[in-house]
Amino acid sequence: MQVTIVGNSAAALSALEGFRERDQTASVTLVSAEPVPAYSRVLLPYYLRRRLSYEGLFIRQMSDYARLRVATEFGARVERVDPATCELELADGRRLGFDRLLLATGSSPARPPIPGLDGPGIHTLWTLDDATRLDSLFREGARVMVLGSGFVALQAAWAARQRGLQVIVVELLDQILPRVLDAAAARILHEQLLAYGVDVRTGTRTDGVETDHDGKVRVSTDGTGAFAVDAVIVATGARPNDGLLPECLEPGKPGIPVADTMETSVDGVFAAGDVTRGPTSAGGPREIHALWPTAVEQGRVAGANLAEAGVAYAGSLSMNVTEMFGLTVASLGRFVEDDGDDVFESRDLAGIRYLKLVSRAGVPVGAISLGDPEGAALLGRLRPFVRQRRLLPDLPTFLEGRDLGQRLVGRGAIKEKTPCA
Amino acid sequence: MRIVAVDPDSCVACRNCEYACAFRQSGDFDRRASHIRVNFYAEERACVPLTCMHCDDAWCLEVCPAAAISRDPETGAVQIDAARCAGCKMCLLACPFGNVHFDRTQGVSGKCDLCGGDPMCVRSCISGALRYIEADEAVDLRREVLDASLRRLLHLDKGEK
Numbered sequence: 240m241q242v243t244i245v246g247n248s249a250a251a252l253s254a255l256e257g258f259r260e261r262d263q264t265a266s267v268t269l270v271s272a273e274p275v276p277a278y279s280r281v282l283l284p285y286y287l288r289r290r291l292s293y294e295g296l297f298i299r300q301m302s303d304y305a306r307l308r309v310a311t312e313f314g315a316r317v318e319r320v321d322p323a324t325c326e327l328e329l330a331d332g333r334r335l336g337f338d339r340l341l342l343a344t345g346s347s348p349a350r351p352p353i354p355g356l357d358g359p360g361i362h363t364l365w366t367l368d369d370a371t372r373l374d375s376l377f378r379e380g381a382r383v384m385v386l387g388s389g390f391v392a393l394q395a396a397w398a399a400r401q402r403g404l405q406v407i408v409v410e411l412l413d414q415i416l417p418r419v420l421d422a423a424a425a426r427i428l429h430e431q432l433l434a435y436g437v438d439v440r441t442g443t444r445t446d447g448v449e450t451d452h453d454g455k456v457r458v459s460t461d462g463t464g465a466f467a468v469d470a471v472i473v474a475t476g477a478r479p480n481d482g483l484l485p486e487c488l489e490p491g492k493p494g495i496p497v498a499d500t501m502e503t504s505v506d507g508v509f510a511a512g513d514v515t516r517g518p519t520s521a522g523g524p525r526e527i528h529a530l531w532p533t534a535v536e537q538g539r540v541a542g543a544n545l546a547e548a549g550v551a552y553a554g555s556l557s558m559n560v561t562e563m564f565g566l567t568v569a570s571l572g573r574f575v576e577d578d579g580d581d582v583f584e585s586r587d588l589a590g591i592r593y594l595k596l597v598s599r600a601g602v603p604v605g606a607i608s609l610g611d612p613e614g615a616a617l618l619g620r621l622r623p624f625v626r627q628r629r630l631l632p633d634l635p636t637f638l639e640g641r642d643l644g645q646r647l648v649g650r651g652a653i654k655e656k657t658p659c660a
Numbered sequence: 661m662r663i664v665a666v667d668p669d670s671c672v673a674c675r676n677c678e679y680a681c682a683f684r685q686s687g688d689f690d691r692r693a694s695h696i697r698v699n700f701y702a703e704e705r706a707c708v709p710l711t712c713m714h715c716d717d718a719w720c721l722e723v724c725p726a727a728a729i730s731r732d733p734e735t736g737a738v739q740i741d742a743a744r745c746a747g748c749k750m751c752l753l754a755c756p757f758g759n760v761h762f763d764r765t766q767g768v769s770g771k772c773d774l775c776g777g778d779p780m781c782v783r784s785c786i787s788g789a790l791r792y793i794e795a796d797e798a799v800d801l802r803r804e805v806l807d808a809s810l811r812r813l814l815h816l817d818k819g820e821k
Contacts, residue, residue, distance in 0.1 A: 253722065281725045285746040290767075291726075295744060298727035532723050532750070539722070560753040567762075569753055612762035615752035623756045639699070 240265040241336060242545055243327065244309075245317050245483070246343030247271035248280060249534035250512025250541070252299065254341050257542025259307050265546075267309040268335065270327065274314035275367065276301055281531050283370040284394035287377065288401050296367065317344075320484040322505050339507050339545050342484065342495060343538065346477035346513035346529050351386070355448035360456040361471050364395045373472070379403035382468040384458055386445055388415035390561055392474035393432075397563045400435055407438040407466060409445055409458075411475075419559045419570050423584075424593045424609050431564045477529050479514045492516065494527045499551040501541035509545060511537035520554035520626045521573070521604070528555040556626050560615050566592070569615040572605030572625045573597065580604070583634055589613065596621070601630045661736030664696070664772070664779050664790055665798035666709050671789035673700045673707035677781035684780045685763075685770065695761060695772040696781045696790075709789060711781065712759040712772040714738045720751035720760055720771075728769075736795075737774040745769055 242258060242265050244251050255269060277299040285291040304311050316330040320340065327335040348363040350356055362376075363369050373395075376383075381404050385396045388410040399406045408415070414425035415432070432439050444461045448471060451457060459465045479494045487495050487503040487510070494516030501509045501517075512534035516525040533555040543550040560569040576582050576597045583596040590611030597605045603624045608614025617638070624631050631637055681694040696711040714731075718738045721729040728744035729751060731737065740751070740760075745768040751760045752769060760771045772779075774792075782790045791798075 249725070279725045279727070281748065282746050285748070291746050295726070295746070298725070531725050532754070535723050558753055560749045562747060562749065567749060569749070571753075612749055612752060612764070615749045615762075616755065616758045616760065619753045619755045619760075620758045622753070639701075 240338045242267045242339045242341070243335060243337035244269045244341045244343060245271075245327070246341070246345060246512065246514075247273065247277045247313070248343070248345055248512070249531050250343035250345075250514075250538035251341070252277055253535045253538025254343060254509075254511055254542035254545065255307060255309060257539045258545045259309075259542075261543060261546035261548055263308075267307070268312060268337075269304070269309050270312040270315050270317055270329075270335070272314070272316045273366065276304070276311075276313070278367055280365065283364055283367070284391070284398050286370055287364070287373055287395065287398035293371075296370075317483055320508070322484065322486055322508070325507070337507075340509065341501075341541055341545060342503070342508065342510040342514055343512045343534075343541075344480040344483060344514045346479045348391075348473060349476040349478045350473065351445070351475045353386075353445050353448060355450070356471075356473060358448065358450040358456075360450045360454065360469070361448065361473060363473050364391055373470075376470050377402045377404060380405070381470070382466075383407070383470045383472060384409060384456075384466060384468045385472045385474060387473065387475035388412075388439075388441070389418060389474060389476060390416070390559065392472070393563050394561060395472050395474060396432070396437055397435075400437055400564075405438075406436075407440065407468070408432065409443050409460060410439075410441045411444055413442045415439065415441060416568070419568065420607060420609070421575050421595065424568075424570075424595070424607050427593055427609055428564070428566065428568065431566055435564045437564075477513065479516075479527060479529070481514050484508065494525075496525055497537075499540075499554070500544045500549075501537055501552065502544070509541045511541040518552060518554040520556040520628075522554070526555075528557050530555075530557060530559065532558055553626070556622065558618075558622065560618075562612075566610055567612045567615055568609055569618050570605070570607045571618050571622060572603075574605035574607045588638070591617070596634070598631060602628050603631050661714070661795055662774075662777075662792050663714050663736075663795045663798055664711050664774070664782055665793050666711070667789045667791070668706065668708040669789075670787045671698065671707045671709055672787045673698050674786055676784040676786055677709060677790055680780040680784035681772075684775060693763070693770075695759075695770060709781075710757065710759060712738065713757070714772075714774070714795075719754045719756070723750055723754045725750055732773070732776075735774045735777040737776075738771070739773040740769055740771055742766065742768045742770070 278296040279298050317327050319328045348365050383399050384407045385392045396406045446459045449457045455467045481495050487505045495510040497515045497517045513529035516527050540552040558571045581598045585594045591614040592610035595607045677696050678691040678694040681696050686693040698709045700707045726746045728741045747767040763770045782792045
């Protein structure tokens, strides 16, 4: 049997390793458009911030692929999947056959509809090449504008600031990090950005971008006028790289829809990671959770099922954590309350500057923590409750770490080999 | 593999394990550097030391975006390579037990590594609450003990004896 994996990041690697745990004989090929072994996209801002070396970005060596006996086709771009002949068509004209296929093609930076965004001086922070290009532009005193205020945007802004650049962040919505924080937490982080000397403009639309003959980029916005900067970093979200096999898409909806087995609607074709629209732990319609942990989980399920293990995914739960501007920012699930939800909010709990737990009928559904790193650990302990929709023992008990009932369940996990997530 | 098994009924909350671990981690006795934490509940007269269980299916290890977490082939310990850790804190959010901690001075995550097979916390335990034993045995034992402690705690919470 020939198993072919397109992609070389979290989902592809988890699938590869999960598959090989169960099947040591099938022939496996991994195809990746980039010419290098796997590196960690989520760590690119850490490289720009000089927290990690270039070498530190790489998470697999060629010897790791050899150990898993996988044939690697690095630097090979797939143009199309032919489901009739079960072949991949590569840009160099070759065709690679498969019996089972995993599409773990990830996502790309979304391009907002702003005139002039394809000119010189406009950058993204998505690939290794992007990071090395930005690295050479990050000269002290240079002026950079970041469009968007998600994790990538703000981490790029932090890296630029750390390296002595002047930084302007422009966000269309009224708050920064709209997908990760509620308005109250966003306000605290916003103040922190200002304290670090970042010029933050929320509720600001970018009307157009022009690059001058002297290399300066002129950005015009509504309200606050025009800016002249040395570079613009576009970080306004991601869109799935879902174009290889149009047969498995639903009209008008981005992302490859997958079942809980990570199978697509096309026989023998699986998908995992950012490219998918998959089941969530909350039930309801499928969603795109383009997050590293979701990619790892989906990859693991896909890898198992490529080996016919019959594993079902319990659904993804959005979770985010990073440090920026000296604060640990973490959130989980649905952290904006609806009618009928209970909200616990604390403004200073052992160095956690903002802690919010949203629950419904005693079952936690989401949380935010801003400040001390221990807040991330607290959300970690909360995660199984959210995911499995379990009643939380009374809150003070949980906050003190006395949730023995949960630990008891967790201990059983060691022996029974159930995933601790 | 062997893990550090905890018997809360024997623990007297002397915190020697925390001091021993902190000293091993930092060369100092600041308990905040310890990877084992003793939760002490005065009212219930209960204390529960908590440390990494080196899960078979270790989610922290799988999810680390820096490939900084691996399993020691000798001891089976799930351990963090501080040189590879970028400090992203994904492992803190991944651990369902709160057993990964963040070292603010170095900016990296830290957790129990079983001291290479000779855990200092167990060595320094004065009451026999910590033992370094086979994981399977530990699970059965701890289930039993924890079932009992939990029942006792719940009764005490309700004001019953």
